Amino acid sequence: MRNTLQTTVNLTLALLLSTAWISTTSVQAQLGSPSGGVNAKAMAERLGADDGFAVSLQYSGDIHGSLETCG
Amino acid sequence: MGGLARRVSYEKALQEQVGRSIAVLQVDAGNFLSDDLTLPAMAAEARVKNEWVLKSFDQFKFGAANVSPRDLPYLSELMKKPVHSESLKRFPFLSRVISANVVPASADVAAFKPYIIEELRGSRLGTKPLKVAIIGVSDTQGTPGNIVSGYKFLDPIAALKPLLLELRPKVDLIVVLAYVDRPTAKLIGTGTTGIDLIVAAYQLPLIQSGG
Numbered sequence: 708m709r710n711t712l713q714t715t716v717n718l719t720l721a722l723l724l725s726t727a728w729i730s731t732t733s734v735q736a737q738l739g740s741p742s743g744g745v746n747a748k749a750m751a752e753r754l755g756a757d758d759g760f761a762v763s764l765q766y767s768g769d770i771h772g773s774l775e776t777c778g
Numbered sequence: 779m780g781g782l783a784r785r786v787s788y789e790k791a792l793q794e795q796v797g798r799s800i801a802v803l804q805v806d807a808g809n810f811l812s813d814d815l816t817l818p819a820m821a822a823e824a825r826v827k828n829e830w831v832l833k834s835f836d837q838f839k840f841g842a843a844n845v846s847p848r849d850l851p852y853l854s855e856l857m858k859k860p861v862h863s864e865s866l867k868r869f870p871f872l873s874r875v876i877s878a879n880v881v882p883a884s885a886d887v888a889a890f891k892p893y894i895i896e897e898l899r900g901s902r903l904g905t906k907p908l909k910v911a912i913i914g915v916s917d918t919q920g921t922p923g924n925i926v927s928g929y930k931f932l933d934p935i936a937a938l939k940p941l942l943l944e945l946r947p948k949v950d951l952i953v954v955l956a957y958v959d960r961p962t963a964k965l966i967g968t969g970t971t972g973i974d975l976i977v978a979a980y981q982l983p984l985i986q987s988g989g
Contacts (some may be wrong), residue, residue, distance in 0.1 A: 750795045761902035763792060763802045764953070765785065768979025771848065772812025772827040774782045774834060 786838050801898035801908065804838065807979035808846030808916055808957030815851045828852045829869070836871035842894045844914035844955035845877035846979075850927035854887055862888045876914040876955070879937035883930040890914075892941060895949060909949040913941055915966070916957035919980070934958060935969045942972035953977065 751757075789802050810831055812824035835843060845853065856865035856872060866872050878892035893914070897907040915934035918924055924931045938954065945952055956963055956978045963978040 747795065750791060754792075754795075757796065759902065761800055761900055762898055762908060763789075763800055764805065764975070764977075765789060765802060766805045766807060766955075766977050767781075767785065767810070768807035768957070768977070769809045769981050770781065770806070770831070771809055772814075772824060772831055774827070774830060 782834055782838070796902075799901040801900040801903060803896060803898060803910060804840040805912060805953070805955055805977060806835070806840065806843035807955045807977045808844040808914070809848045809979065809981070810835075810843050810846075811849040811852045813848045813851045825852070832869040832871050835874075836869065840871065840874065841896045841910075842874045842876050842912040842914065842955065843871070844916060844957055845875060845880045845890055845929075846916045846957035847919050847921050847926045847931075849875075850880070850929055854927035854929065857887045857890075859886060859888060876912065877916060878913050878941055879915045879932040879934050880929045881932060883925045883928055887928045892937075893945065895945075908951065910951045910953060911945045911949040912953050912955060913938065913945075914955045914957075917959070917962060919957070934962065935966055938966065938970050938973075942970055946972040951975070 785804070789804070793800065793802065811828045812820075814820040814824040853872075853875065856862070856869065873891065874894055875890055876892060876894055877890045880890060882889050894912045896910045896912065898910060899907045915938060916931065917934065918926060918931050934956065942952065951974045952972055954966065954973050954976045956966060956976055957980060958966065958978060959980045960978070963976055967973065967976055
């Protein structure tokens with residue numbers, strides 16, 4: 708039970724923190740190359756080694772009707 | 779459109795990086811619409827913003843969005859029985875706005891779906907799709923009583939338990955979108971069995987307060 712709780716909390720916090728981080732950095736600056744394509748090195752630094760993951764769950768919360776950067 | 783545009787750009791960059799071999803699932807945990815509808819100076823602007831959020835979530839193929847009390851002032855206008863069919867035509871994403879515990883308090887408004895099942899596909903998943911159930915729950919975020927904009931809030935855990943029993947044999951992954959504070963998110967995790975992931979949102983107190 709304790710492990711389940713900790714896993715749940717850790718996952719929840721990890722998701723929250725990752726969103727906060729993503730929302731405060733520019734995707735273009737982080738990932739874009741000068742030519743407008745993907746900067747493979749920046750993506751690799753952000754994602755770490757590709758371990759063969761098959762699914763990416765991306766999420767938001769509290770955007771409160773705003774499509775702009777700061778929610 | 780910095781926020782959503784950035785998010786969609788991130789998805790595109792990620793897919794480009796992995797040769798479009800993965801599946802991406804986009805979800806929203808709640809409070810995605812403005813509730814500034816009672817302020818005359820802001821109501822028109824809020825409605826326009828909300829329309830664009832619903833259109834954008836549809837265009838960018840979001841899997842689901844969870845109902846929170848702050849979404850209900852606008853959603854309840856679209857969910858009124860006489861206009862519900864027309865609302866679905868205008869905003870197809872409305873069929874992916876979910877809640878297992880926010881239910882109609884009267885016959886005047888239509889019910890939300892309690893969950894959505896998405897079949898994710900990608901070459902890294904092999905030939906068999908990954909079935910993901912997405913369930914939504916919320917609390918009233920301090921609103922007095924348990925009725926907001928014509929909808930009644932049931933206990934989230936009590937609402938989840940039968941759904942988890944029903945869905946667990948049918949899907950590979952169960953994700954709960956929860957608009958609840960941190961202690962309640964923990965209670966949902968410990969008070970149920972069958973959930974693989976809880977994505978919680980509750981504005982700043984979720985992060986700032988202990989629990």
